[in-house]
Amino acid sequence: MTGAPQVVLVEDDAIDTEAVRRTFTRRKLPARLVRFQDGDEALAAARRGEFERPCLFVIDLNLPRMPGLELLEALDRLAYLGDCEAVVLTTSSAESDRAHAHRLGASAYLSKSDRGALDRLGDLIEDFARRHVRTT
Amino acid sequence: MARARSDLFERIVEVAPSAILMTDGTGHVKLVNAEAERLFGWARDELVGQPIEKLVPVRWREAHPGHRASFMESPKPRTIGAGRDLFALRRDGTEVPVEIGLAPIDVAGAIHVVATVVDLTERRLAETRFRVAVESSPHAIAMVDENGIIVLANHELERLFGYTRSELLGRSIDSLVPERLRDAHPDHRSAFARDPRPRAMGTGRSLFGVRKDGQEVPVEIGLAPIESRDGLLVLASVVDITERQRAEDRFRRAVESAPNAMVMVDARGGILLANSRAGQIFGYAPAELIGRPVEMLVPSRFREAHPELRESFYRDLRSRPMGAGRDLFGLRRDGSEFPVEIGLNPLETPDGTLVLASVIDITERKRIEETRFLTTMQLERTNRELTRAKRDLELAVARLERSNEELDEFAYAVSHDLRSPLRGIENLATWITEDADESLTGDARRWLDLIPERIERMDRLLEDLLAYSRAVRAASSVEETDCHELVGDVLSMLPIPESFRVQVAIYLPLVKIHRVPLERVLMNLVDNAVKHHDRDRGTIEIFGRLVDEGSIELEVRDDGPGIPPQLRERCFGLFRSMSDRGGTGVGLALVKRVVENRGGSISIHDNQPRGTTFRLLWPVEP
Numbered sequence: 001m002t003g004a005p006q007v008v009l010v011e012d013d014a015i016d017t018e019a020v021r022r023t024f025t026r027r028k029l030p031a032r033l034v035r036f037q038d039g040d041e042a043l044a045a046a047r048r049g050e051f052e053r054p055c056l057f058v059i060d061l062n063l064p065r066m067p068g069l070e071l072l073e074a075l076d077r078l079a080y081l082g083d084c085e086a087v088v089l090t091t092s093s094a095e096s097d098r099a100h101a102h103r104l105g106a107s108a109y110l111s112k113s114d115r116g117a118l119d120r121l122g123d124l125i126e127d128f129a130r131r132h133v134r135t136t
Numbered sequence: 137m138a139r140a141r142s143d144l145f146e147r148i149v150e151v152a153p154s155a156i157l158m159t160d161g162t163g164h165v166k167l168v169n170a171e172a173e174r175l176f177g178w179a180r181d182e183l184v185g186q187p188i189e190k191l192v193p194v195r196w197r198e199a200h201p202g203h204r205a206s207f208m209e210s211p212k213p214r215t216i217g218a219g220r221d222l223f224a225l226r227r228d229g230t231e232v233p234v235e236i237g238l239a240p241i242d243v244a245g246a247i248h249v250v251a252t253v254v255d256l257t258e259r260r261l262a263e264t265r266f267r268v269a270v271e272s273s274p275h276a277i278a279m280v281d282e283n284g285i286i287v288l289a290n291h292e293l294e295r296l297f298g299y300t301r302s303e304l305l306g307r308s309i310d311s312l313v314p315e316r317l318r319d320a321h322p323d324h325r326s327a328f329a330r331d332p333r334p335r336a337m338g339t340g341r342s343l344f345g346v347r348k349d350g351q352e353v354p355v356e357i358g359l360a361p362i363e364s365r366d367g368l369l370v371l372a373s374v375v376d377i378t379e380r381q382r383a384e385d386r387f388r389r390a391v392e393s394a395p396n397a398m399v400m401v402d403a404r405g406g407i408l409l410a411n412s413r414a415g416q417i418f419g420y421a422p423a424e425l426i427g428r429p430v431e432m433l434v435p436s437r438f439r440e441a442h443p444e445l446r447e448s449f450y451r452d453l454r455s456r457p458m459g460a461g462r463d464l465f466g467l468r469r470d471g472s473e474f475p476v477e478i479g480l481n482p483l484e485t486p487d488g489t490l491v492l493a494s495v496i497d498i499t500e501r502k503r504i505e506e507t508r509f510l511t512t513m514q515l516e517r518t519n520r521e522l523t524r525a526k527r528d529l530e531l532a533v534a535r536l537e538r539s540n541e542e543l544d545e546f547a548y549a550v551s552h553d554l555r556s557p558l559r560g561i562e563n564l565a566t567w568i569t570e571d572a573d574e575s576l577t578g579d580a581r582r583w584l585d586l587i588p589e590r591i592e593r594m595d596r597l598l599e600d601l602l603a604y605s606r607a608v609r610a611a612s613s614v615e616e617t618d619c620h621e622l623v624g625d626v627l628s629m630l631p632i633p634e635s636f637r638v639q640v641a642i643y644l645p646l647v648k649i650h651r652v653p654l655e656r657v658l659m660n661l662v663d664n665a666v667k668h669h670d671r672d673r674g675t676i677e678i679f680g681r682l683v684d685e686g687s688i689e690l691e692v693r694d695d696g697p698g699i700p701p702q703l704r705e706r707c708f709g710l711f712r713s714m715s716d717r718g719g720t721g722v723g724l725a726l727v728k729r730v731v732e733n734r735g736g737s738i739s740i741h742d743n744q745p746r747g748t749t750f751r752l753l754w755p756v757e758p
Binding site for chain 1: 552553555556558559560563564567595
């Protein structure tokens with residue numbers, strides 16, 4: 001079965017979620033979007049092994065219950081970040097958050113307040129999809 | 137009867153305590169009493185019938201009959217040997233000093249002579265002892281008889297008056313008195329004779345003696361009466377006080393020339409000496425103080441206790457300040473008082489222990505102390521006020537800094553956090569436009585179309601606000617800067633239209649400055665000059681010079697519309713854009729903030745013939 005790779009969005013904000021969705025639609029991204037509203041939910045799914053591997057995590061840092069950075073750390077411990085990739089999409093522009101995210105294995109850090117953030121996210125997803133076209 | 141009287145007479149003679157002999161007219165011994173036997177050493181019968189010359193020393197024996205003959209010529213009682221040395225010869229050949237009284241006596245019609253012989257050995261011995269004592273006295277001593285004739289003089293007297301002893305003996309004591317006093321001297325002598333008791337001569341007066349060479353010598357004289365058989369003798373002991381007076385003079389001169397007031401007081405509190413300074417501070421002539429009680433210089437309220445205090449000083453004689461710890465005051469003649477400090481020094485003198493008091497008028501010192509005290513109080517108060525003011529100021533500055541920081545944080549948070557909801561609104565507006573498509577009415581579409589422009593504007597505002605709040609947060613380092621190059625960099629980074637001419641005139645050496653913020657400031661100023669120009673073509677001048685070691689001056693001049701003087705201060709305020717040419721009004725506020733944060737200043741002036749000059753003073757770092 002041939003299929004687009006999976007993009008796991010962990011985002012509580014409806015508008016931001018819609019913005020990502022529309023980016024998918026507008027750019028006809030070759031990927032399937034799965035969305036979780038908070039970190040706990042996403043982590044539970046990860047534990048259950050519900051995610052395809054490799055997949056691309058798009059994580060907001062400012063999440064209810066489990067903050068994004070903790071989720072990243074947990075995913076790393078579950079060895080997801082060996083083959084999966086993670087991108088941070090956040091309102092935080094704190095340098096410490098950025099550095100922390102990179103240390104935990106995030107490959108990109110996008111600021112929501114930047115106009116071009118969604119385009120850049122689209123590029124990253126496109127690139128990821130090209131590298132991981134499912135051929136089974 | 138005669139027989140009986142003769143016996144009685146003989147018995148009386150026999151027991152008389154003096155040696156008695158009787159000779160006849162030819163000088164042969166007729167009678168000898170027991171005392172005569174004892175004195176001469178001969179037995180009675182060895183003498184009776186012998187010539188009296190047997191008892192006369194050989195050297196005088198030959199002349200003796202002549203003396204006898206002359207007595208017999210006019211036989212009257214008399215004494216021989218008075219005033220000159222007379223000796224009798226004893227059996228053993230020794231001589232004995234004697235005084236002899238001779239009296240004629242008629243025995244059965246024939247003149248006989250009764251000689252009473254007194255042994256002067258003891259008296260002579262006493263006299264000798266007296267002379268030796270007088271001679272060895274360290275004082276000059278004269279013994280004078282009733283007529284003022286010197287009968288005894290010692291070596292010291294010779295030395296003191298310059299006469300030899302033989303010149304002195306027999307001379308009138310009056311001749312040793314200076315001529316001016318000489319006439320009165322016999323009266324003084326008589327006065328002494330009337331009341332003869334040991335005393336000092338001329339108490340209280342200065343006495344002088346006159347030497348053989350006419351020179352006068354200050355002396356002190358003690359007188360003592362000696363009753364003698366020759367009448368009243370007076371022993372005068374004369375002390376040369378030249379040295380003592382010289383020492384006293386030296387002392388007086390030292391006291392006089394002392395810088396302090398000095399008062400010498402005796403044990404009874406009488407003033408013996410006061411120097412001019414003492415007179416001066418108490419308002420008297422020094423002579424007016426002499427002999428007066430020292431209490432006259434003490435304020436009346438302390439006067440009663442003063443004698444007791446004086447006595448307590450005598451009980452513990454040592455140099456010390458008077459009234460330790462207490463404030464002391466002196467009393468002037470006019471009744472006014474003044475603060476004093478007094479040092480007390482005991483002084484051993486021939487006249488007893490005296491006290492030399494050194495008095496310092498400390499009015500001036502007290503005044504200075506008072507002034508200093510007041511000044512110190514004033515200073516302390518001022519200091520306290522200053523400290524308080526400083527603390528208030530520091531608090532205010534700290535509050536201001538904190539509130540500035542809070543403001544910065546606020547501006548930063550606001551500008552940052554407002555952006556993401558703004559992004560959301562932008563998204564929503566876009567989606568409505570996309571999704572509604574043709575279903576929107578004309579007006580709704582028009583209003584919707586206005587949203588992006590407002591969002592754009594708000595974005596710019598937030599961005600500038602962010603820049604403003606970050607402006608002074610940015611770390612900066614001092615760099616050695618070529619300002620011509622710096623201006624070149626600024627110009628290259630700005631989109632300056634072809635129609636604008638830029639002239640650069642920088643007269644500056646390499647300077648150590650905070651380069652990055654200056655670059656930012658210049659960029660803003662040049663950008664403003666272009667953006668706010670009211671014509672298509674324009675000229676911008678950038679000028680630089682060194683003001684002094686501490687700062688450089690940079691001017692950015694344009695030939696734009698200019699800024700009216702009354703708006704110049706306002707245009708540095710936040711959100712005070714003067715035109716609608718796309719500025720948010722943050723630029724100049726940011727410029728001013730950066731300039732002042734670095735210790736510089738900026739001002740707006742007219743440019744000629746039109747336009748604005750921004751004059752910037754930027755500090756040079758050491």
